[in-house]
Amino acid sequence: MVRPENGAGPVKLAVKDLAIHYGPKSALAGVSLDVREHEIFGIIGPANSGKTSFLRALNRMDLHTTGMRVEGSIHLDGRDVRKWRNVYALRRQIGVVFPLPVGLPLSVYDNVALSPRLRGIKNKADLDVVVERCLTRAALWDEVKDRLDSLGSLLSGGQQQRLTIARALSQDPKLLLLDEFSIAVDPVTTMRIEDILRTLKDEITIILVTNLVQQARRLADRTAFFLSGEFVEVGETEDLFTGAVRDPRTRAYVEGRFG
Amino acid sequence: MGVWNFRSGTLAMSGSPQDLGAQLDRRDLAWFVDKAVQALVFLGGVSAIVFILGIFVFITKEGFGFIAGRFDIVEFFGSTRWRPTSEQPTYGALALIVGTASVTGLAMLVAVPFSLGAAIYIGEFAQGRTREVLKILVELLAAIPSVVWGFIGLSIMNPLIIRLFDVPVGLNVLNSGFILGLMAAPIMTTIAEDSLKAVPDTYREAAEALGATRWQVIRRVVIPAARNGLVAAVLLGVGRGFGETMAVLMASGHSINLPTSVFDSVRALTATIAAELGETAVGSEHYRALFTLGIFLFVVTFIINLTADLVIRGIRKK
Numbered sequence: 140m141v142r143p144e145n146g147a148g149p150v151k152l153a154v155k156d157l158a159i160h161y162g163p164k165s166a167l168a169g170v171s172l173d174v175r176e177h178e179i180f181g182i183i184g185p186a187n188s189g190k191t192s193f194l195r196a197l198n199r200m201d202l203h204t205t206g207m208r209v210e211g212s213i214h215l216d217g218r219d220v221r222k223w224r225n226v227y228a229l230r231r232q233i234g235v236v237f238p239l240p241v242g243l244p245l246s247v248y249d250n251v252a253l254s255p256r257l258r259g260i261k262n263k264a265d266l267d268v269v270v271e272r273c274l275t276r277a278a279l280w281d282e283v284k285d286r287l288d289s290l291g292s293l294l295s296g297g298q299q300q301r302l303t304i305a306r307a308l309s310q311d312p313k314l315l316l317l318d319e320f321s322i323a324v325d326p327v328t329t330m331r332i333e334d335i336l337r338t339l340k341d342e343i344t345i346i347l348v349t350n351l352v353q354q355a356r357r358l359a360d361r362t363a364f365f366l367s368g369e370f371v372e373v374g375e376t377e378d379l380f381t382g383a384v385r386d387p388r389t390r391a392y393v394e395g396r397f398g
Numbered sequence: 399m400g401v402w403n404f405r406s407g408t409l410a411m412s413g414s415p416q417d418l419g420a421q422l423d424r425r426d427l428a429w430f431v432d433k434a435v436q437a438l439v440f441l442g443g444v445s446a447i448v449f450i451l452g453i454f455v456f457i458t459k460e461g462f463g464f465i466a467g468r469f470d471i472v473e474f475f476g477s478t479r480w481r482p483t484s485e486q487p488t489y490g491a492l493a494l495i496v497g498t499a500s501v502t503g504l505a506m507l508v509a510v511p512f513s514l515g516a517a518i519y520i521g522e523f524a525q526g527r528t529r530e531v532l533k534i535l536v537e538l539l540a541a542i543p544s545v546v547w548g549f550i551g552l553s554i555m556n557p558l559i560i561r562l563f564d565v566p567v568g569l570n571v572l573n574s575g576f577i578l579g580l581m582a583a584p585i586m587t588t589i590a591e592d593s594l595k596a597v598p599d600t601y602r603e604a605a606e607a608l609g610a611t612r613w614q615v616i617r618r619v620v621i622p623a624a625r626n627g628l629v630a631a632v633l634l635g636v637g638r639g640f641g642e643t644m645a646v647l648m649a650s651g652h653s654i655n656l657p658t659s660v661f662d663s664v665r666a667l668t669a670t671i672a673a674e675l676g677e678t679a680v681g682s683e684h685y686r687a688l689f690t691l692g693i694f695l696f697v698v699t700f701i702i703n704l705t706a707d708l709v710i711r712g713i714r715k716k
């Protein structure tokens with residue numbers, strides 16, 4: 140494994156010269172960054188800056204998006220994600236949480252059990268174990284343990300978002316991608332989920348896309364700044380806020396003096 | 399009296415042009431149009447209901463004389479002897495009911511896998527141009543008149559069945575069921591495809607992000623989410639099969655039989671009415687008996703369509 144110079148964790152994800160196009164239109168360009176194992180890596184930037192596109196390139200959702208083209212290289216654990224013949228095996232290593240909770244039209248239990256079932260686990264007792272463990276890790280177990288059979292979409296918005304986190308965890312991902320998870324979630328639930336992420340960090344690497352710069356400050360070890368499809372820079376999160384960064388635009392953005 | 403000025407969208411009063419005119423604008427015209435359209439739609443809706451009720455009343459009235467008099471429920475549903483023109487007429491509809499049911503049943507065996515497969519291919523796999531072309535093709539198929547299907551049954555399927563299976567006649571359950579299945583498949587495909595399309599893409603993406611393969615996404619997420627619409631598609635197909643007349647009349651052989659194999663000729667309820675009604679005297683017992691068949695058909699298709707409707711409503715509630 141590649142060791143970064145400052146001796147933090149080994150590199151989990153190495154992105155080099157990444158560019159993303161939709162048809163002739165460029166959505167993101169010039170991204171080179173390393174995400175280290177067991178860190179929370181923040182990505183900030185205003186709307187339309189290419190954050191979601193970046194995440195989609197990581198788990199190869201570009202395959203299902205007509206016109207989406209990805210150039211450059213992305214290595215997960217030293218292996219180029221585009222060399223995986225079996226993208227499904229790649230995606231199993233990556234959990235994704237979407238901006239708006241996507242409760243599949245299934246029961247709470249079945250939402251979390253879906254991925255284990257896809258993997259081929261049929262035994263009810265085994266599934267029970269996975270479901271309870273994931274819901275507990277997502278701090279949802281106590282609230283739903285008596286209504287596992289009701290539809291996931293009947294939970295409150297904040298509960299649904301934790302359900303999607305539990306579902307993302309159900310495949311034991313090595314990498315967890317969160318895309319503006321707090322967009323439809325109240326502040327209290329947001330804080331709870333942030334606590335969950337701090338705990339999860341010990342086991343998995345997390346990439347956190349957020350439109351709240353303070354959230355990045357609270358959680359992220361290092362943060363990258365994207366602006367209108369341009370990769371501006373990456374650095375220790377604190378440096379972004381204390382001004383020890385090179386680009387004045389970053390400072391302007393985190394201080395809310397923008398546009 | 400005011401004069402509406404369409405260009406500026408104001409209502410000019412003859413006496414004091416400024417007074418009211420300044421306060422009215424284009425939205426007031428829109429409001430008026432709204433009300434007028436509302437009234438028209440209401441009239442349309444009411445007259446549709448009136449017509450349907452009228453038809454129902456007419457059929458019931460014509461059939462009632464038979465139901466109240468000669469009708470014998472045991473004979474009607476239990477006997478296969480439909481002999482309305484013999485010296486001692488008997489009105490056993492069992493063979494007709496079984497004929498319709500067996501043809502419809504076989505039609506669904508053909509149409510369900512065919513249409514669901516086509517809907518899944520068009521909705522989930524086909525992309526861009528292919529998809530559009532296929533959708534147009536399916537709609538074209540749905541527009542083929544039933545007499546043309548009957549013609550295909552008579553002139554293509556009939557000799558084909560005789561040759562392939564070495565049977566004396568090719569006009570039978572197999573022929574008419576197959577024809578009817580092909581006939582019902584396009585409309586079923588369209589409805590099924592619509593209900594697949596109604597499944598939000600976010601579901602697919604969420605499942606794909608879990609490492610589900612294309613087929614797993616369809617089987618585990620898309621089909622369960624679209625289930626009600628798919629059931630409705632099948633039920634509407636069944637309704638279509640029950641009510642179809644011309645193609646069945648032409649391809650079924652039209653002989654009264656309790657079929658024991660798909661190679662037996664049968665006769666359908668609808669075909670019986672179509673073939674015999676023209677030769678009966680209005681108001682005669684035979685005439686009223688045919689209307690009784692009509693009531694029976696009406697009730698059955700009504701129940702099927704109502705079920706389909708309730709199932710579709712079930713989707714919306716979720």
Ligand SMILES: Nc1ncnc2c1ncn2[C@@H]1O[C@H](COP(=O)(O)OP(=O)(O)OP(=O)(O)O)[C@@H](O)[C@H]1O
Nearest residue numbers: 161166184185186187188189190191192193204350
């Ligand atoms: N499926 C697509 N087809 C075409 N263009 C797309 C598609 N998805 C994204 N884009 C374009 O790519 C650019 C970046 O979009 P992206 O969703 O990555 O931004 P974002 O940083 O996530 O924004 P937000 O903060 O609003 O979520 C936008 O100009 C958008 O229009």
Ligand SMILES: [Mg+2]
Nearest residue numbers: 190191192318
């Ligand atoms: Mg986004």
